[in-house]
Amino acid sequence: MFGSFIKKSRAKSPWIMHFDCGSCNGCDIEVLACLTPLYDVERFGIINVGNPKHADVLLVTGTVNHRNKKVLKNIYDQMPEPKAVIAIGACGNTGGVFREAYNVVGGVDKVIPVDVYVPGCPAKPEAIIDGVVMGLAKFAQKVEEAE
Amino acid sequence: METLILVIIGLLVAPLVGGLIAGLDRRVTAWFQSRQGPPIMQAFYDVAKLFGKEKMVVNQWQILCAWVYLIAAATSVALFFAQGDLLLVFFVQAIGAVFLVMGAMAAKSPYSQVGAQRELLQILAYEPVLILVFVGFYMVTGSFSIDAIWAQDIPLLAKMPLLYLALGYALTIKLRKSPFDFSTSHHGHQELVKGVLTEYSGPYLALIEIAHWYETILVLGVCALFWHTNVAWMAVLLLATYMLEILVDNTMARMTWRWMLKRVWVLGMGLSVVNLIWLYAR
Ligand code: SF4
Numbered sequence: 001m002f003g004s005f006i007k008k009s010r011a012k013s014p015w016i017m018h019f020d021c022g023s024c025n026g027c028d029i030e031v032l033a034c035l036t037p038l039y040d041v042e043r044f045g046i047i048n049v050g051n052p053k054h055a056d057v058l059l060v061t062g063t064v065n066h067r068n069k070k071v072l073k074n075i076y077d078q079m080p081e082p083k084a085v086i087a088i089g090a091c092g093n094t095g096g097v098f099r100e101a102y103n104v105v106g107g108v109d110k111v112i113p114v115d116v117y118v119p120g121c122p123a124k125p126e127a128i129i130d131g132v133v134m135g136l137a138k139f140a141q142k143v144e145e146a147e
Numbered sequence: 148m149e150t151l152i153l154v155i156i157g158l159l160v161a162p163l164v165g166g167l168i169a170g171l172d173r174r175v176t177a178w179f180q181s182r183q184g185p186p187i188m189q190a191f192y193d194v195a196k197l198f199g200k201e202k203m204v205v206n207q208w209q210i211l212c213a214w215v216y217l218i219a220a221a222t223s224v225a226l227f228f229a230q231g232d233l234l235l236v237f238f239v240q241a242i243g244a245v246f247l248v249m250g251a252m253a254a255k256s257p258y259s260q261v262g263a264q265r266e267l268l269q270i271l272a273y274e275p276v277l278i279l280v281f282v283g284f285y286m287v288t289g290s291f292s293i294d295a296i297w298a299q300d301i302p303l304l305a306k307m308p309l310l311y312l313a314l315g316y317a318l319t320i321k322l323r324k325s326p327f328d329f330s331t332s333h334h335g336h337q338e339l340v341k342g343v344l345t346e347y348s349g350p351y352l353a354l355i356e357i358a359h360w361y362e363t364i365l366v367l368g369v370c371a372l373f374w375h376t377n378v379a380w381m382a383v384l385l386l387a388t389y390m391l392e393i394l395v396d397n398t399m400a401r402m403t404w405r406w407m408l409k410r411v412w413v414l415g416m417g418l419s420v421v422n423l424i425w426l427y428a429r
Contacts, residue, residue: 006198
């Protein structure tokens with residue numbers, strides 16, 4: 001019984017952590033807009049934490065470059081399982097308009113496995129919330145498979 | 148036999164009520180900010196989820212410290228419900244607080260180190276106030292045991308109103324609410340990213356959360372002793388106190404530890420001492 005409560009709780013309390021891989025700040029303010037009273041993601045139990053050790057979902061905005069790919073990997077490794085990664089915006093998905101730049105590695109999935117891609121430039125808050133909800137479904141599935 | 152039943156009630160019901168209070172707290176806070184806020188059961192979902200996560204620790208000390216913190220908090224609540232000795236309750240709860248600091252110190256991370264130092268200062272601020280409140284109980288009833296308080300026929304609030312105000316400081320610090328929330332903040336996005344709790348994760352963070360629920364109940368229990376004669380008034384007193392705590396939490400910014408020490412020592416202890424002198428003079 002406790003096991004099933006834990007399973008149910010996972011979807012009800014996703015703690016997100018937001019990492020900015022050098023985005024133009026467009027996607028970041030949209031992520032933060034989700035936390036304002038207008039969208040109020042705390043309704044769904046979502047809390048924005050600043051510590052990878054407490055986080056369940058990693059939201060990544062911006063293009064990954066050679067300098068911050070190690071940081072991104074490090075943060076990802078510090079998150080305890082089960083976890084999900086959501087790439088936000090054109091930059092997070094593929095590298096966006098900066099794709100061709102010499103310092104850019106590309107999308108987030110070049111460095112860590114990504115579960116959900118949220119498109120947009122910038123991504124809309126509604127899309128980001130949808131992305132987190134989809135990410136939770138993915139991560140429930142991953143946990144099932146692991147068991 | 149009756150004591151045993153009370154202890155079991157304390158051990159089982161305290162965390163449930165503590166979790167509900169935490170959930171209600173978030174609802175009311177959201178209401179202040181004209182948001183909807185999470186479901187009332189949110190605190191339980193959070194803890195259950197944390198139990199389901201991978202066990203990651205920095206070193207073995209953290210496991211021990213988290214468990215001792217939980218056990219000390221639970222024991223102090225059990226002793227409190229068993230109508231035990233207030234001084235014993237106080238010391239057991241202090242052991243828990245110290246182990247929380249030790250757990251944070253065991254990790255090298257600067258956030259958890261700074262958090263631990265600040266937690267120590269917080270302990271330094273509220274423990275004298277708490278002990279003076281217990282001294283007040285002693286001066287009124289002639290004993291440190293909770294039984295002696297139940298034997299009183301008028302509410303203690305009439306005799307020690309200033310001590311109750313001082314206890315409010317201890318409550319704010321113990322609940323880690325603004326302006327005294329600088330060892331761990333509710334919002335993990337501030338300068339300290341959760342301070343003492345930075346290095347805890349998964350199931351161990353959940354243990355600490357449950358211990359925190361126990362402690363909430365303990366301090367609210369001490370507040371409840373101030374109006375033991377009537378259950379309805381006791382409830383009103385607790386509700387008013389807690390609402391005031393949430394209001395203060397939402398209207399205050401975080402202060403520095405110097406400000407806290409000055410405020411709590413000068414005002415909190417000053418209020419207590421004035422009240423104690425008054426009790427003594429009568
Ligand atoms: S996707 Fe667009 S808005 Fe988002 S970081 Fe890239 S350029 Fe900025």
